[in-house]
Amino acid sequence: MKTALLSNSDTLASVTADWDWNVSGTNERLLQEINVKLQFNLLDEPLIRTRLVAGGEPRSYSLPGLLAALAHDEVRDFRALRPHQRHPWHAFLVQLAAISLHNVGTDEPFDDEQAWKAALLTLTPEHPDGAAWCLVTPCDQPAFMQAPVPEGKVSTWKNELRAADELDMLVTSKNHDLKAARIRQAGVDDWIMALVSLQTQEGFLGQGNYGISRMNGGFASRPAVGVVPNGHWGARWRRDVRKLMANRADIVEQQGLQERNGLALLWLQSWDGNASQAFASLDPFYIEICRRIRLICSDDGATIHAVTTGTKVARIEAKTRNGITGDPWTPIDVAAEKALTIGAEGFHYRLAAELLFGSKFRSPPAQVIHADDGDEGLVILTQGVTRGQGKTEGYHERRVPVSRTVRKLLLQKQTDRLARVAGERIHAIGQIRSVLWTALAALFDQGADNDKFSDSAKDKATTFVKVFEQGEDAQFFNNLNEEIESSEPNNVHLQWLLAMADRAEAILIKAFDAGPQSCEQRYRARSAALSRFHGGLRNSKALPVLADHFRKSASDKELNHEPA
Template sequence: MTLQYNLLDEPLIRTRLIANGQPRAYSLPGLLVALVHDEIRDFPALRPHQRHPWHAFLVQLAAMALHRLGADEPFRTEGEWKAALLDLTPDHPDGAAWCLVAPHDRPAFMQAPVPNGNVDAWKNVIHAADELDMLVTSKNHDLKSARMRQAKVDDWLMALISLQTQEGFLGAGNYGISRMFGGFANRPAIGIVPKGDWGQRWKRDVRTLLANRASVVEHHGLQDKDGVGLLWLEVWSGESSRSFASLDPFYIEICRRVRLTLGDHNQAIFAITTGSKSARIAADQRNGMTGDPWTPINTVEGKALSISSRGFDYRLAAELMFGAKFTRPIAQIPVTSDGAKGLEVLAQGVTRGKGKTEGYHERRIPISPTVHKMLLQQQRDRLAKVAEERVQAIGQMAYLLRNSVITLFDGGKQRSNPSDIPESTNKKAAALIKSFEQGEDARFFNALNDEIESETPDEVHLRWLLSMAERAEVVLISAFTAGPQACEQRYRARAAALSRFHAGLRNSKALPVLANHLRQPSIDKEPAHEHA
């Protein structure tokens, strides 16, 4: 078998350019030059759940290559990048480790060499690129699998990186990556995105990794020199694991034994896979705390963050942004070179479970200039206080709305024992509360930024409370059509629900700021007109 599809020389990676939206394909060194100049708008082969693995790969690879050659800024020519990448694979000067297809006893891109090149016992054959991908596509949960039978080379490239750098445990012989807490967890990512496109974020994160390398080495017991960085270079029989302490801090791992090959007469690419008796990296005891530049660490529980089916909802996002529960990853730490305008925090992750997935989650959190300044100065106390007050207020409003909706659906009854409420009533109320919370979630950080930026934050906070009360009442009134319709019962149920809602708004134990405002007699401060 000869070397095929060499990423160092062949323009195999499809892109669209920022300048005119036109397509252009690059080799890997050519792509890195384009990222230096921030010329790339997007990648046609890249699927949403593959975005972070691709970004992380490009950043870790560049940082590793630059550090090895003692450079602190990205190279600006293809020749320099090609030489740097080959320098990462000195035992393979012909570029085999950067080819998608190579003899099985040699490394191929993201594919470990097989002992003696013998794959006769590898029985699992995969003909579609998306079928090779991680669980999110391979089991028909979120995306239909095996649709890419006419896949381009970079479809296989993206699927391979996705599988090898974010897959978890999937039964005996199918172990997951080291950079997550347990086999059924996930590899979430959170980091600052400066104004610009793919290249701007890439350059920022490359510099961040280089600036924090020594700290990662010290805190995680990794190798500053001569550590293993590209896990696909070594022969892997599947019988043993590589020691975590032997790794480079920017290591790019693989978790599965897979080889790409070609059909008869060098026709279409297909993959063959087999299991292993151990994980590629021995890191079970680390609980996902590996120095990953984008993964928050739960300092209370001593483990890497793993998101649930709720994704990055406003509660978790506020805690990740401003709270004390998590240690923020280095990619999330602001620096002065970020600039003050157009900044966002990007959170991404695929929720995994036992043999299933619960979706891809992505959230962009705007950072206002004042918030950025406070984060730079590590003045998180006020930010955390404002965020927590808002989280609690939304929770209180949702609770009040739920009780009012239940009163409506229950015909105006005031049951003393919540267990007496019919299950069907609880379910209908829960659906409405969910829609209310989703609306508040969507505006949470924009509204928070408004308060932080204002010279009269108390007034801004009060206006937000009043507008939230109005939105909650709109939800309650919209439920009238689903409540009792018989004439007398209808009026009783609606009146009781509205009465409970308005009384709750004036309860100083629940929402004291709003309650004190509404109880002032001199001005009509009702959040909305009452409806009969």
Template sequence: MTLQYSLLDEPLIRARQVDGGQTVQYSLPGLFVALAHDEVRDFPALRPHQRHPWHAFMVQLAAMALHHAGRDQPFETEPEWKDALLALTPEHPDGAAWCLIAPHDKPAFMQAPVPGGKVEDWKSIKDKTTIATPDELDMLVTSKNHDLKAARMRQAQLDDWMMALISLQTQEGSMGSGKFGISRMNSGYGSRPGVGIISKQQFGKRWSRDVSKLLAKRENIVEIMGLKEQGGIGLVWLNPWDGSDSLSFGVLDPFYIEICRRIRLQLSGNSVISAIGTGSQTQRIAAKERNGITGDPWTPIDIAEKKALTISVNGFNYQLAADLLCGKYSKPIAQEIFATDGTNGLVILAQGVARGGGKTGGYHERRIPISPVVRKMFIQKQTDVLAKKAEYRVAAINEMRSVLWASITTLFDNGKQQEKGKSAPKGLKQKVSAYLKQFEQAEDTRFFDELNAEIESIDSDNTRLQWLLSMADRAEVILKNAFIAGPQSGEQRYRARSAALSRFRGCLRSDKTLPTLANYYLQLTANKEIAHEPV
């Protein structure tokens, strides 16, 4: 078997240009030059769940090459980038480590060498003879038809295989016996989240920013994580792996790019690519006890629990997003705001795939806008006020949700109030939950815009009050929309609707629910009474 499909020499990576959207093809060195000049708009082969692994790969690889070359700025030419990337694989000057296809006893791109090169007894990791398409190779999100149909890419191109390899090897978790996950997640059923600052600029500006931040923080990662400043293993796929041993975490470079599965691409006689794989006896990197705390530049760490963020099926809802913004999680390098990031159009981009035991909870992505005042708070590390305002709003939405739950439950139960401590029947819970979901989704979409409005306001107390009043109005609309699904017969209908509205409005006027609203309504009533007093 000869070396084929070199990422260093052949234009295998499709990208659309910023100007005009024309599709061009780059080698890996050529792509880095284009990114440095901010010429790339997007990548046709890139699927949504692959966005963060691809960005992280490009940033970590470029930062590793630049550090090894003793530079803090990107190279200007393709030959310079090629030499720098080859310098990362000194034991393989033929470039095998950058080829999609190579003899099995040599490294190939994101594929560890097989000792002795013997793969005759390998089965595919999907328990087939071969894997025929890149989406079959990709991580669970596509392999089990949860979010995307599997094995659809019959006309795949070479960069489809490349993206699938990066996705599998750098964000997959445990999948049963012999199928271990990556080190950069909390447990085999965790997630590899990607949280960082972006602006309205293109891929290139974000890539350049994150490369610069990684180089500036390298020594910090080394010191905190106990990794190697010089001579560490950076490209984990270079090391032979028979599946029986693990690499010690302490031997790694701080920018290491890992692999978690024993995979090899192969070429049939008619030049069709397929993949084979086999299990391992242990995970590639021995880091289970670290709970995903690896110095990953995009992974928030739960400060109290001392573990990496794991995304649930709820994704980056307003509650988690507020926690990421306001202090429950330590901010990864990419999420730190710097003066050089500019003042306008900043957004926190949060991405990741929710996983579980043998299943996926889907791909999740959210953009959290950062106002100029919030930006200043982050730079000055004075976020206590922001945290308190965000916590108040999360708690207020939860209180309004509870009020709405009690009111709609009263409606569907023919006007009866549920006894305290007594659980509602399952069918009733399901009906009520559908309306609560509408409420939460609506509040979720406006949460940060309205939080920023309060932060920027010269009268924040009044801005908060107006938000509470508008939220109460929106909740009442949802309650009234539920009338059509409530009792419909004569007197029973009127009794149920009246009882539900009475409970809703009564709860809002209780100082045990939302005191600010209760005080407003109390004052409103007092003002009306004064206005009607005889002169």
């Protein structure tokens, strides 16, 4: 076989002379490199599968066609898009549109596919054949989200990935979160989504695998907070494109970036993995890559796989910035001077309330409500993947409905009332949580009359209390909106407290089945738990509003000669 190949081509013979014929994967890859051609051109081919708003009809688009469809708000969802990829994909589409529009000198998104194609091509003047928008190209040329390889070959790259989700940024624990390497019969857009996800939201994953600039450290995350107007994918996309264009000058000034001729698409430049790109050289809307990756296609064009290799440095030199890069969706911790990093609890009600109404974080441009966002159906969307050392701790997404009065107060930047009401509710949940926990611990410790509970009782109490807090978390903002919109907010607040106390008591009673079961211990434990629970609700220091209500109710019953 070797002799036959050598006799067919002197060039091929010179390339293959030093092959190790026992490494079949490497040989196959090098053969594929020799006569590689441009494949899967996003500018011309309908590679991105969607479902339309009208009837859920499936339709595939090229990248310019998709941007035009978004301008008309025709797209309901993307068939290949996984939940944790939603924000990276949205951000990519918004940033790409904003870069293109600024480059051609207009502020308004095009509604025509050919106009978008022409605008995208102006971003890659050195590649008029569209190579920079193809998934597969000769490795010394850029490919979509893949930097050119200055060495001119990838046959020495050892890490080979056959499934699209292997390329993605998720790290799962023993396949418990998501099964790994499932997408082996991948569509082309599965690879597109995985590329965008990895290159724009991945963090540090061991030596040679560095993360993006738009997060506070390698083990942090790229969180997103933004307003979602009434409509579909295109409505939010169009809104955010406009917000980026309106904030361009501020981002340039605040971050020290380039107003003109900054590097916007980082996959266009060759990268050998030994040097980082200076942050100050970038466009304010830059779309980054963080890993050296190349996609390779089989000879018959039926399958794609990826090869990767490590680097000695991060792609962008931004370590000292702590994630403060001008990302339009990332809140900034003002005192700590660093980007928000979400923990394992995600956007729980306490953090969400602080992000929306508090002063700890500086809101990103996409989160700021404007008059042209509409009066009805506004939602503030929070998204992010919690990362850790060599693991992920879940994808977190929360939609906070914005009522009319809340919208008005946010629009006028009058958040004191919102922060006060939210703070009172957070405090009340914490107090009832504490009362419930003490009652549960007493139950599981056989009615102990002191607060020195056993570790087992504490653990069981904590398990049941989590159920209570998760329930309050789920309805926190709906309940808050009801109080804000009411003409009798004090009464609404009291009714909420009473309902919450009832929900907490229901959890306590349900826990009776897990408590002591022998006759004497059972009655003593249950009696002690209920006594602690109701006594805690009537503690004027902990819950003054509830305590005052119960005191007045008892007084009224005595006056009416009713049993208390």
